[in-house]
Amino acid sequence: MEFSAEMKASILVDALPYIQNFYGKTIVIKYGGNAMVNDDLKNKVMHDIVLMKYVGIRPIIVHGGGPDITGFLKKFGKESRFVSGLRVTDKETVQIAEMVLVGKINSEIVSRLNKLSVNAVGLSGKDAKLIIAKKKMAVIHNMDGSSEKIDIGFVGEVETINTELLNDLLDQNYVPVIAPIGTGSDDSSYNINADYVAAEIAGAMHAEKLLLLTDIEGIYHDYNDKNTFLSTLTQKQVKDMIAKGEISGGMIPKVEACLCALEKGTGKTSIIDGRQAHSLILELFTSQGIGTQVIR
Amino acid sequence: MEFSAEMKASILVDALPYIQNFYGKTIVIKYGGNAMVNDDLKNKVMHDIVLMKYVGIRPIIVHGGGPDITGFLKKFGKESRFVSGLRVTDKETVQIAEMVLVGKINSEIVSRLNKLSVNAVGLSGKDAKLIIAKKKMAVIHNMDGSSEKIDIGFVGEVETINTELLNDLLDQNYVPVIAPIGTGSDDSSYNINADYVAAEIAGAMHAEKLLLLTDIEGIYHDYNDKNTFLSTLTQKQVKDMIAKGEISGGMIPKVEACLCALEKGTGKTSIIDGRQAHSLILELFTSQGIGTQVIR
Amino acid sequence: MEFSAEMKASILVDALPYIQNFYGKTIVIKYGGNAMVNDDLKNKVMHDIVLMKYVGIRPIIVHGGGPDITGFLKKFGKESRFVSGLRVTDKETVQIAEMVLVGKINSEIVSRLNKLSVNAVGLSGKDAKLIIAKKKMAVIHNMDGSSEKIDIGFVGEVETINTELLNDLLDQNYVPVIAPIGTGSDDSSYNINADYVAAEIAGAMHAEKLLLLTDIEGIYHDYNDKNTFLSTLTQKQVKDMIAKGEISGGMIPKVEACLCALEKGTGKTSIIDGRQAHSLILELFTSQGIGTQVIR
């Protein structure tokens, strides 16, 4: 279907209140999942981010690594072993993860953004000590109800975010693109879940919004009943649903990231469906919104 | 017809290259004609300007007075007399024109813009000596081919534009709205054609664009043949058409304004149809463009 | 009488402590009454303001409208009706008032100041939402002691002063000249008493001084006994005198303006006799002072 220029103009003007609402605000985008795999979606996300930048938003991108890391580990003949969903990560594994995240994925995102005439700068948590990390232990729940902590190597969690470099870059109109590698006090690299990194950065930057691009529509009361879609949840509601087991599995880190970001100072958070074209623009600039937002 | 959110998002992203193109640029809009009379159009122009501002453009509005001045003069029992298309303007007439332009029309535009959450500031040429004017004589062409100049009072033309106040306001994110009143060296008020004021300001500010909102579609090679519409003309072509009489009447001040602006440093100029909804957005942010542009 | 140059020099130097005292301070001047009518006085007030500017003061001018509004209303064939001293102000009346205040009186003051080489900028309460107003009801006191409120149209009182534009202009060395028109939440224009506007602006700007130019010498204990002139009154004394009826009539809005300004953060206030030549300079830069000052 072709649109008339008049229709286009009127749609642009309809976006005005949304544009005004986010003007000058910082928005953190966790970029991952399908939107990082499908070339057409990649391209659309990049356009969305550039548009955000040009209408006055200060976007920060945090990306994950996903299938690429596993792929490269395989090429190196390393089998990935998981404990409680966390990859056991020896020195060589974290080295390869860092190379893939920083030297391949981050690099490619930066390149795509720059091609669209913004100035993107790739960062890892090591740059100016952006992300100070500490070791994260895996927790195993035994049959007898007891639990124990297992050292799985260089998997980390965020200890501190140093926002100074981010603010310096944003103030000079750069778009920071961040790989989820933290630096330990012992100078080791730590691989950190990108959802949590995005949440911590959104919190430390007092971002207006945290947007998590995922491969699902959002949260359902009953996942099997598409009519029970939940477009807004409060912190309390989320905590209740986790307690009741209504939220579980891969959705846990997403909602935990939302809760963490809210607690540390982010305005609002949204879990949005990155499989949908222009999902960022849809979420920010149309009345419809998409996905599930988690708010105070 | 209802648009899906996806369509809307994709239209927004399609505008990106246009937005990038005008980012940080100054654009002068001559606001007049029907777009100043019809309430729905008024409203749409205001939204267009606010959108321009929010996507990084530095808009400057110059408005005319049109029917309001004549209306008020009538209420005061003053008949308007014209010589060569210029209103004979005695002291009292220019006083009433200034009151209408500055105290009514300018005021209303400022108010409408501010309501949409930009910071508009109303100016006349007297503020910080923005527009220094001198008397403009009417020229009468006699039957015998000779011509003579007639003093018709306080009708002015621009002598100097002092851009400092405009730059100060633009740098602090205000939207200047300018009434076409100049101040003479003798401290008198002069009423000046708003098209010329807009052209001089666009020139002095080295604006990227001058947009003249008019009540016509643009320029035709043959006005009676709608198939001869001209979407782009060079300075030279315009001068030729004037010489040949192909451009005449009310269109003359429009194209002269375009030529003047181009000579004094404006990038491009366009005569656009203000009767069309969102004509500014159409012109700037769609591939279609509207009206006739006059370029170097 | 001619002064020797030596005398002149010595008088200039005598002003030094006063100049030092006001250096860098904001002073709000309510300009009105006879000083706005008599051409010689007009001229002198303008010189006084320019001198204030050049010796380091940040002056803000708020002007009234006085006879001009009534005059123009008459020309339009509109009779002015008053309730409790307030003009009943319909849509058309406030329109004409705004045109006169903004398009004629303000414009003329700006022009006169600029001619003396300061950069004056004319403002109304609509510019960048400088003055947010709400409807002011007239109060009628009935014979039986009861009172009732009467809607008299577009007469307003100040709700909020947005000082940002004023500070931006003062910081860049402009002299703001303000017409007492406020903008309502419904976008209507409201005509506001200029004394109150000056007081609110002096308060919001934390001005060092509010100077009200009036057509009287100041306040007398007993108006009929010229020996009872009061050169200084405290807030409390003023309130007592109002309660006792010793201050009444046209003096009420003046002293109320002083009280309001003091409460909202102005340092000192003075009611001074604008009929006297160079009354502003006299008040600020000589030991004598003139008029009655109202202080904390």
Add this chain to the structure above:
Amino acid sequence: MEFSAEMKASILVDALPYIQNFYGKTIVIKYGGNAMVNDDLKNKVMHDIVLMKYVGIRPIIVHGGGPDITGFLKKFGKESRFVSGLRVTDKETVQIAEMVLVGKINSEIVSRLNKLSVNAVGLSGKDAKLIIAKKKMAVIHNMDGSSEKIDIGFVGEVETINTELLNDLLDQNYVPVIAPIGTGSDDSSYNINADYVAAEIAGAMHAEKLLLLTDIEGIYHDYNDKNTFLSTLTQKQVKDMIAKGEISGGMIPKVEACLCALEKGTGKTSIIDGRQAHSLILELFTSQGIGTQVIR
């Protein structure tokens, strides 16, 4: 005689055009002669300088040493010997001169100014290498028409003025007070004629004016005929008068200082009578002016 406040106000306003003329301009004052000896005159000069500062001028004071140096040398039992009007200055002599100039005279001027609420800062040519000097030889004209150069020790002339410190201090609103001591490439102190130091500084700073406070009324065509007073001279006229011997003796360094300042970039220069009360204010802020000005 007592002035009415009205007269005072009117005199202040009369000074306005002069104040406007010098606003923001740098003026160098050579302070010396009687105005440095008589306590009442001292006091008046200080007030003049403070007033200059408060009406927006950037004053720089250069002072001489005069009788104080000779006095202290005597106390030390050192006889002063002169060659061609220049004091023969051995190491000890320049040491004492520096102590008197920097540690006594400069210090006292700074103190007096600060007492009047400006921030004066005392400098010598050594501070941040303000004045780089070289040895000045005395010239003796022999009977046979030949001339020879005599080394008289640590008498210097200006080689370079480093304006950076002066600009830094002026930009932060300090009043620099400068003792005429230069620093040689060999790190020695040099005593330099204060008239020349003032001239060089006025030149290097592109000052609007150089004012030399002296103990004479100015220049006469015929010194014995008070009717031949010259209130303005061009560079050329001065050079002619020197050549003809009409200017001679102690007036020579004054007019040479004026010529030097004009050549190096000063706007205008004046030789004024420091014995007259408030001579600086008279010169700058009244129509009369005093003394003789030397212009291009």
Add this chain to the structure above:
Amino acid sequence: MEFSAEMKASILVDALPYIQNFYGKTIVIKYGGNAMVNDDLKNKVMHDIVLMKYVGIRPIIVHGGGPDITGFLKKFGKESRFVSGLRVTDKETVQIAEMVLVGKINSEIVSRLNKLSVNAVGLSGKDAKLIIAKKKMAVIHNMDGSSEKIDIGFVGEVETINTELLNDLLDQNYVPVIAPIGTGSDDSSYNINADYVAAEIAGAMHAEKLLLLTDIEGIYHDYNDKNTFLSTLTQKQVKDMIAKGEISGGMIPKVEACLCALEKGTGKTSIIDGRQAHSLILELFTSQGIGTQVIR
């Protein structure tokens, strides 16, 4: 041997003239060779750079990749093939090179520097389009004297350096660490010789010095006679020596980098022996200097 504190103090003070000489200047260091392999040397280079930073120098680090790239290629089962000394670089090879350079080597340098309390930021040529590259062809010289160009894939040479990001980071006290990956107009990654990248950056930044850390003492007239060491060579001398074959082999890219840097605006260049402890400090802050400097 133990030094007395007095000796230490005196050595520190002896460095003062060198420190003053480089204060505020930009120095580009090509970091490579043995100094990147030996852990003790690595550590010492890092200390040298941090000291440079703290005594007021603006250091920029450009590193190579060396054995690490070959090592990782092997792990992936890719054999490296060379044409005229340049690695044939297919898509996968440049991908692995980029991962190693950006995600491993750069990352480690940044980490080491940050541990010593400077704020290092890792960059590749893709960040804000720092290094725009184009394909570099290998040149084969045939037996018959003819030569031909061979496409060896993603080996690049510098087209443009965008200094803006570097200046922004240096101005805010960050230490940029740059991996020699360029970005092509087709968005491909190009692997570029680090010596040339360092030279181009030194040129574009108008650096005071380019320091190339190598694994040789410098240049000898006759490499077999250690007595023919050359501590300084001019551009012309170097060109002559190349022409005569006195400089050849691996030294060619080093001297070409020096020549290139000098031509594009660098002050001086030095080829220094990175195998020597603290060679940077030796070169910059002692009278001895080390290695061979190539100057205009």
Add this chain to the structure above:
Amino acid sequence: MEFSAEMKASILVDALPYIQNFYGKTIVIKYGGNAMVNDDLKNKVMHDIVLMKYVGIRPIIVHGGGPDITGFLKKFGKESRFVSGLRVTDKETVQIAEMVLVGKINSEIVSRLNKLSVNAVGLSGKDAKLIIAKKKMAVIHNMDGSSEKIDIGFVGEVETINTELLNDLLDQNYVPVIAPIGTGSDDSSYNINADYVAAEIAGAMHAEKLLLLTDIEGIYHDYNDKNTFLSTLTQKQVKDMIAKGEISGGMIPKVEACLCALEKGTGKTSIIDGRQAHSLILELFTSQGIGTQVIR
């Protein structure tokens, strides 16, 4: 003994942690005693200060006058009389002291520093009212245990330090050199003990360190037993030692200065032996340190 360049480099790098520690910090140096007399020591102190400046420290110098004042008083035939260790200081005496301090000693220090390419600016307490002083009475302890206060003239103590001028100069990279002359409310000059002036300035500036250059090694528990040297003392320990008479005589003003500085906001204080070459550098940049530090 000659050092190899390698040793030198390694010593420079060893200083790095100390340099980092003081980077950007303000350090006040009381310059006096032998280090002001011996030409070689003078020279070394100057180099130490310049080095401090170049490695990022903000040094402030306060100097005493010592033998020079007594010498000049003698030349003037004035006998110095002391009460409780304080010089009886009449008007003429303070005048000569000021001339010597400001016009000779200060001047010479400034000159020496500037020669080494820093920008030193000489100040006395009069400049911009840097040191406001009041009269200090001498206290005489009578035989019967009573004490009385004796007026000994223009000996002062610090009332207020105005840090603004110091901060302005430090921010623009000047090195302030301060003579211990204060200005009284009556505009008199007061001679103040330089140790106390340094302490008050260190306190007011919240300096990182106060360094007092003296002619002793530091504090001993038992002055006669060189084995009882105390390298660190707390405020409390010092107070106890004074109470017990273990600290007495000329050491009293030194430790009182330290206590005063600590109380008013200085980080640490040290009494160091100025007779040792490069004692400042030893104290700041080597592990050894010298003298006795007094800390909280």
